[in-house]
Amino acid sequence: MLNFLARRLAQIVPTLFFVSVLIFSLQQLLPGDPALVMAGEERDPAVIEQIRRQYRLDQPVPVQYVYWVKGVLTGDFGESLRNKMAVRDLIAQKLPVTLQLASMAILIAFLIGIPAGIVSAVKKGSAWDWGANLFALWGISTPNFWLGIMLIFLFSIELGWLPASGYVPPTENWRASIAATIMPAFVLGNAIAAILMRHTRSAMLQVLESDYVRTARAKGLLERTVILKHAMRNALTPVITLGALELGTLLSGAVLTEQIFSIPGFGKLIVDAVFNRDYAVVQGVVLVTATIYITLNLVADIAYILVNPRLRG
């Protein structure tokens, strides 16, 4: 086990290095000039030249890369071109927001997706099954921005129950915080719930036809016990893995949804940074996101091994 862990951890370093080179070079392919964008309407050549020098934009790309990596290794992610804030502080500001939104969304997805999947598998062919499938189709095909705006119209303008957009940290006021994030979390969770429902359904159908379930039934166990205790546990393993992967995607920022609800998370940060050619911010955010994703993968791998000793080799 220790051996395995050490090997996996050792793999992280080259992976992150590769990611960092990739972000850095892909970014250089973006057309447009960061100094020019930064200048906004005040495009005086002398000032622009000064910005280029100040941020080493006049240096060759490999040199810029070395400076950046040196900084990152000492915990300095550089400074935002647009507002002079340390990228580290920006990330520290946004990460908790994204974490909160992502976990709420995944919770909603599990709460809707799994029961719906189980019911539709158990009552296969019934109106329940039909309804759950319709819901899944709707969830997958509804665009986030449309659903978001519809929810705002219904709950904020017509009913006046929830704020239309904005964010309140839970430390400030947890009720207001939930009120501010419930709609975007639902929009995000709804789409994932649909995917989870489809997977739960097919996994359950497979398990329900297996020998051990037949045996359990033959033993005369209550149908409820068979489904919830015997079938569901096995069926859910792949679904939970899928959920963990979706969580990873959510953590890299839900761009459109954050934009519509004005949630100041990673998605909004990175979109603004790309449009403003704020390279340091893009690099920092992508690196952090990649690290989170890799870590989540590692955790999933470890969990597999704990569950299934055959993988330990």
Added chain:
Amino acid sequence: MKPFRLAATAAALLLSLGAASQAQTTLRIGLAEDPDILDPTMARTYVGRIVFSAFCDKLFDIDEKLNIVPQLALSSETDDDGKALVIKLRPGVKFHDGEPFDAEAAKFSIERHLTLSGSFRKPELASVERVEVVDPLTIRLVLKSPFSPLLAQLTDRAGMMVSPKAAKEAGDKFGLRPVCAGPYKFVERVQQDRIVFEKFADYWNKDNVFIDRIVFQPIVDATVRLANLKSGGLDLIERVLATDLKDVRADSRLKVATAIELGYQGVTLNIGKDKAKGPLSQSAKVRQALDLAIDREAINQVVFNGEFQTGNQWINPDHPYYQKAFPVRARNVEKAKALLKEAGVTPPVSVDFLVSKGAETETPAQVIQSMASEAGFDMKIRVTEFATGLKQAEAGDFQAYMLAWSGRVDPDGNSFIFLHSNAPQNYSAWNNAEADKALQEARLVTDPTKRKAIYETLTKLVQEEEPILYLYHRRIIIAHTTKLEGYRQMPDGLVRVIGLKLK
């Protein structure tokens, strides 16, 4: 013990009720973008200027008729044949950190604009050679040569005064915690989420400040911004879409305040840098033909519900410097075709038409495309994201470029940098000695009548040569709830907070 606890609880309850009855008033403003750095020396966005007007007073301001009026200054007069500007300062003014605003502080602020590395004010104040302190409340700007737009520059960021103590301590990080002398002082900022200000108790004009706090929230989506206003989450929003105006006007809980912008929307035509040497760059007649093919009023009606104002000059038709002798020409397709024939060009004239992404640019571009096709132009629209388009425009990689300018108070700010042959934003690469001369002369003369006469020459040249087809001027549209009283819209689009009350 028990009675004591009871009494304490009761007292606390009463106190909280008392606090509730004098609840703080908060004005929540929805912005269309997240502003850049809040340092007047390094700031460069329009949206940032809206935020500045809440906390950073300037030496001068403008009124609704574009007259320059004193703010932190009391008066000004030119001296030494226009080569010096003497400014008397308002006494008793304090910065948010309690430091006094005086001649030394004003000198510091202007010198900071002139010397700080990465200052965007440097070009605006380029005419200033040095700043002298005459007495504790008077400064004298010594100029390299007379520069009539200077006073207008001081009504914007170049005229904003910062606390020398705070600025020296913070250096280029000043914008993270700005300290100025405006009606509100900075409390906190969460990037892309909110910027919070509270009333400054020692403000020089505090008797006219009635709201306790101001919170700016960037909400990019115009529909969501409006939804927030309707649901009561915001009190005022900027940049309402012209197409939403009907809806806003129909809502009895909302009010609209508008003004025609100082800037313009137009199409820059590449004259000097066109690599393909297309007919548009080679012949003024072809450019004239394109102009005549466009029905400006139709664009206004079709795309903007008739809310904008058509125009043909770098200033709008209501501006004191507008040249009435050159009115907007009516569409004339026959004449346009004839001009193409005169120029010896066989239609269709293919034009590489660079357009930035966004509904307010793409839709009018499509309307222009279809109008121009009737006169024999094949406008090939090439939509790019703004940063990419800008880079291509700098490189001259276009034949027509749809470009807007947010506008400045003085006509020089709308013309010189785009039309002078050596100017940085002359994307047309238009090179006309007579125009250069007029642009330079207009900077030296202060008398409005004489200046207007000089601009008449320039207008004539631009109308003939057409480096830029000026099309229309957008309407600045602010919507607010009826709870907010006393709001007036200024033509610069900024939100002024003095005199505002919340019911």
